[in-house]
Amino acid sequence: MNWSSASDFFAMGGYASYVWGAYAVTLACMAVEPVLVALRHRRARRALAEAPR
C-alpha cells in the first residue's frame, strides 16, 4: 500500500484537484453512456412492439 491514511490518499500528494478532476469526469462519462445506449435500445424495442399492424 502506497498510502499511510485515507486523507493522504484523497490529497494525492497535493494534486487532488487534477487527479480527481480527471477521474471524476471519466467516471461520469463512462457511467452515463451505458445508460443512454440502454435507453435508446429500449426505445427502439418499444417503438417496434407498439407499432400498428
Place this chain on the structure above:
Amino acid sequence: MSRRSIPWFRFASPAAFYPLAGALVPWFSAVAAILAAVGLYLGLLRAPTDATQGDAYRIIFIHVPAAWMSMLLYLVMAFWAAIGWAFNARLASVVARAVAPTGAMFTFLALWTGALWGRPTWGAWWVWDARLTSELILLFLYCGFLALVSAIDDTRRADRAGALLAIVGSINVPIIYFSVIWWNTLHQGASVSVTSAPKMASVMLLAMLLMTLSFWAYAFAVVFVRARAIALERDNHAAWANDAVGAMPARQGATS
C-alpha cells in the same frame, strides 16, 4: 459448396447479429468492471508515487487507455464504414455508426485528462503541440462523421458519405501515433512499445494495461448495445426485428 463453406457472412445478417451481440454484452460489461476494479486498485493504491511528477502521474491510468481507445475506435469505425460501402453490407455501416459516439467520448476524455495532467507537469492546460493538435483534429473528425451521417436523410447515402469521411480521416491516426517521433513535441514519447522494454515500473505498467483492456471491453459492450438499437431502428418492418422483440409479425400487407 454451400455445405462446406465457412459461414463468413452469417453474422453480417442483423437476425444473427442481434441475439449474439445481446448475449455478449453482459460478459463484456463484467470483464470491464472486474478489470477496472483491479486496475484502479493497483494504479491508485499500490503503485508508488513517481519521483519527478509526484502523484499527478496517476492520471496515466485513464489518460493512456482513453487515448489508445480513441485511435483504435477510429480505425474500427473507418474499417466497418469501408466494408459497409464496398460490399453494401448494411450491418457493417450500422457498426461504424455505433462506434463513433464512443470513440468521440474517449477522444474527449484523452484531451480532458491530458489537460489536467499537463497543467501540473508542463504548467499549461493546452499547447499547440503536434500530439495534442492531431488528437483535437481526431475529435473534430468524429464530430464531423456524426454530423454528416445525421444530416443526410437517406440512410444508405448517409452511410456512404460517412464512410468517405472516415476513410480519408484515418490518415490522422498514424499522424497522432508518430507525432512524438516526427516532431519535437512537448508531449512525451511512448512509454510502452512492442519493440522495446517499457520505461515504467511493472506495477504501473500492469495497472495501465488492465485499464486499457477494461476500456476495450467497455467499448465492446456499449457499441454492441448501440448497434442493436440502430439495427432495430432501421429494420423496424423486418420479420427478424419483430421476432427479436417478441412482437407478432405484421399481418396486413405481408406478401411473403
